[in-house]
Amino acid sequence: MAKSNKPIIWGTFAAGGTLSAFVTPVLILLTLLVALGHTPEMLAYARLHAFAAHWFGKLSLFAVISLSLWGAAHRLRITCYDFGIRADTLVATIVYLVAAFGSVAAIVYLSRI
Amino acid sequence: MGEKMSRKPYVREVPKYSWFFRRPRYMRYMAREVTCIFIGAYTLLLLVGVMRLSQGQAEYEAFLAALRSPVSVVFHLLALGFSVYNTATWFNVTPKALPVQIGEEFLPGGVITGAHYLGWAVLSLAVLLMAGVF
Numbered sequence: 001m002a003k004s005n006k007p008i009i010w011g012t013f014a015a016g017g018t019l020s021a022f023v024t025p026v027l028i029l030l031t032l033l034v035a036l037g038h039t040p041e042m043l044a045y046a047r048l049h050a051f052a053a054h055w056f057g058k059l060s061l062f063a064v065i066s067l068s069l070w071g072a073a074h075r076l077r078i079t080c081y082d083f084g085i086r087a088d089t090l091v092a093t094i095v096y097l098v099a100a101f102g103s104v105a106a107i108v109y110l111s112r113i
Numbered sequence: 114m115g116e117k118m119s120r121k122p123y124v125r126e127v128p129k130y131s132w133f134f135r136r137p138r139y140m141r142y143m144a145r146e147v148t149c150i151f152i153g154a155y156t157l158l159l160l161v162g163v164m165r166l167s168q169g170q171a172e173y174e175a176f177l178a179a180l181r182s183p184v185s186v187v188f189h190l191l192a193l194g195f196s197v198y199n200t201a202t203w204f205n206v207t208p209k210a211l212p213v214q215i216g217e218e219f220l221p222g223g224v225i226t227g228a229h230y231l232g233w234a235v236l237s238l239a240v241l242l243m244a245g246v247f
Contacts, residue, residue, distance in 0.1 A: 020152055021203035024196045026237040028155060030244055031162075032189040034180045041245030043177070045170045052166060065160055072153030079146040084130040102160055109160075112167040 009074055016071020023064055052113045062110055066103035073099040148199035151192040204229040 030040055041047060051057040073095035080091045133139040165176035179185075207229050208222030241247060 017203055020156075020196070021200040022233055022236055023240070024152055024155065025193060025200055026240045027159070028189055028193045028196055029237075029241070030246070031158070031180060032186070032193060033246065034177055035182070035185040035189050037181055039177060042243060045166075045173050048166060048173075049170075052163070061159075061163060065156055065163065068152060068156040069160075072149040072156060075146060075149035076153060079143075079149060082133070082143065082146060102157065106160055106163060109163045109167040113163075 012067065012070035013074040016067035016069070016074075019064060020068040020071055024068065027064070049113065052110060058110045058113070062103075062106050065106045066099075069099040069102045070096075144198065145202045148195040148202075151195040152199060154188075155192045155196070200233060204233070 030043060033040055034043060042051070052061060076095050077088070077092050081088060085091060133143040162173075162176055165173045204226050208225045211225060213220040213225060
């Protein structure tokens with residue numbers, strides 16, 4: 001049987017889609033408050049740094065960032081095709097590379113906190 | 114071989130770049146698909162935030178200050194709209210994606226979708242409470 005990378009890509013898409021369906025709107029709401037000049041207490045440096053210093057905080061931030069990136073990358077690949085950009089291999093390479101670099105960058109930054 | 118069998122092959126004309134303007138259904142599909150642009154961009158913004166957080170207090174506070182601009186408010190409002198739309202479309206297909214069978218019967222789709230909306234509301238409120246918004 002031919003091996004396919006579809007289950008892996010689909011798995012991250014499903015996990016990323018579900019996670020971002022649940023948490024992205026409320027996260028945007030939090031930074032919207034920052035943009036409007038009402039920074040929530042949690043986003044003050046000391047509080048957020050303490051949160052990100054804890055293993056649970058690191059894990060949550062990593063899961064949200066990496067899975068949302070992979071979910072968005074997969075959907076962006078399909079969207080490019082739908083908009084008439086038919087160089088699928090090139091598009092797939094770029095979007096998945098961005099998601100991979102973003103995930104690695106998240107690990108690096110979180111490990112420094 | 115296939116080419117020889119058909120004397121008058123039917124070629125359906127589909128405009129490559131503007132097909133989705135043809136039907137509201139296609140427009141809704143594309144609206145759902147473009148949510149990924151905003152979610153992807155916002156996630157990269159979060160990544161920058163984590164980077165600035167790892168660099169120190171001054172850098173992180175400069176990041177927060179940089180968020181306070183009209184462009185940022187507009188981006189956030191657009192991203193919020195698209196992400197809520199994404200959430201709604203994601204939850205609305207859950208009865209198809211995660212059918213729940215109890216014995217012979219399937220749980221009604223509305224229950225599955227409703228449970229997701231309820232979970233979303235509870236989680237969002239919990240995050241807002243934890244963040245000290247209220």
